[in-house]
Amino acid sequence: MHTYQHLEAVIFDWAGTVVDFGSFAPTQVLIDVFARMGVPVSMAEARVPMGLAKWDHIQALGRLPGVAARWQARFGRPMQDSDVDALYAEFMPLQVARVGEYSAPIPGAFATVESLRASGLKIGSCSGYPRVVMDQLLPLAAAAGYAPDHTVATDDLPAGGRPGPWMALDNVLALGVGDVRHCVKVDDTVPGIAEGLRAGMWTVGLAASGNAVGLTADEWAALSPAQQAAYRAPAEAQLRAAGAHYVVDTLVELPAVLDAIEARLANGERP
Structure with missing residues (x-):
């Protein structure tokens, strides 16, 4: 042996x-959560911060220039930590429910x-x-x-x-x-x-x-x-x-x- x-x-x-x-499990759920907020995110964008803890991933995703511009257009202000908290709260149950699919x-x-x-x-x-x-x-x-x-x-x-x-x-x-x-x-x-x-x-x-x-x-x-x-x-x-x-x-x-x-x-x- x-x-x-x-x-x-x-x-x-x-x-x-x-x-x-x-x-695919983390990226697809992130896309869905941002979509619920009326902010489209592409698969390529969702993949950029991969490997980080998910709260940090959401924050980093919101700071990408394209995503930040769409967020600003949608809400009239930059993404804040309280927004990251809200997205994370939406993300977690979805990720738990769907991780098995992937x-x-x-x-x-x-x-x-x-x-x-x-x-x-x-x-x-x-x-x-x-x-x-x-x-x-x-x-x-x-x-x-x-x-x-x-x-x-x-x-x-x-x-x-x-x-x-x-x-x-x-x-x-x-x-x-x-x-x-x-x-x-x-x-x-x-x-x-x-x-x-x-x-x-x-x-x-x-x-x-x-x-x-x-x-x-x-x-x-x-x-x-x-x-x-x-x-x-x-x-x-x-x-x-x-x-x-x-x-x-x-x-x-x-x-x-x-x-x-x-x-x-x-x-x-x-x-």
């Missing part, structure tokens, strides 16, 4: 990483995670979702075959969420990891890569399954190699610019990356 001498744990994001190919496993992801667990790695996870949403998602994922050793929601910790290191480090504590440099953070967003780097970990970005490409698994599979390359290039560039040590399409390619990281650790390299 494959075993690692150095690597101890992999910490996974949720939407766009192990479930919800294209990360919780399908990313093809091959669950089997990949199980193979890593069989190799002796600890499996951590964290999310931009708040706890009430994770409490809906966790049993659905478990029933489908995915149950991480530890899960942190974005509002679980007093310090906050991404791009800070705290959720990743909470996994280190909970899993009893001996060295943060023996951890790998896997995510499809820029704040998620920042989280891993700030926690002192190796980071792997996912280009195809995540927010930056924003296609369903079927839509991605239907593309020609040239079309996939055209979609992949900006997504990969974004993740590399954020500092990702490696970028691959989906979790299926992760084991080869972990082997490369293991070899670098054995050689005395550090993240």
Whole structure:
């Protein structure tokens, strides 16, 4: 059986990483909530702040120039924190109700995670979702075959969420990891890569399954190699610019990356 001498744990994001190919659950609900306020938001705009906690995501979305202009036109004033509170209050029950619709496993992801667990790695996870949403998602994922050793929601910790290191480090504590440099953070967003780097970990970005490409698994599979390359290039560039040590399409390619990281650790390299 494959075993690692150095690597101890992999910490996974949720939407766009192990479930919800294209990360549709958060974006579609945000679009719907803004629409209820009479302010149209495009899917591309909704995706820009992805990876942040949802209150911060709504605030950042409202500050995008196009959205800010539409808000001003609709209400005659800029968006305020009280408006963010109101949007968040609308968002939460919708997200809780609908997260299950978008919780399908990313093809091959669950089997990949199980193979890593069989190799002796600890499996951590964290999310931009708040706890009430994770409490809906966790049993659905478990029933489908995915149950991480530890899960942190974005509002679980007093310090906050991404791009800070705290959720990743909470996994280190909970899993009893001996060295943060023996951890790998896997995510499809820029704040998620920042989280891993700030926690002192190796980071792997996912280009195809995540927010930056924003296609369903079927839509991605239907593309020609040239079309996939055209979609992949900006997504990969974004993740590399954020500092990702490696970028691959989906979790299926992760084991080869972990082997490369293991070899670098054995050689005395550090993240």
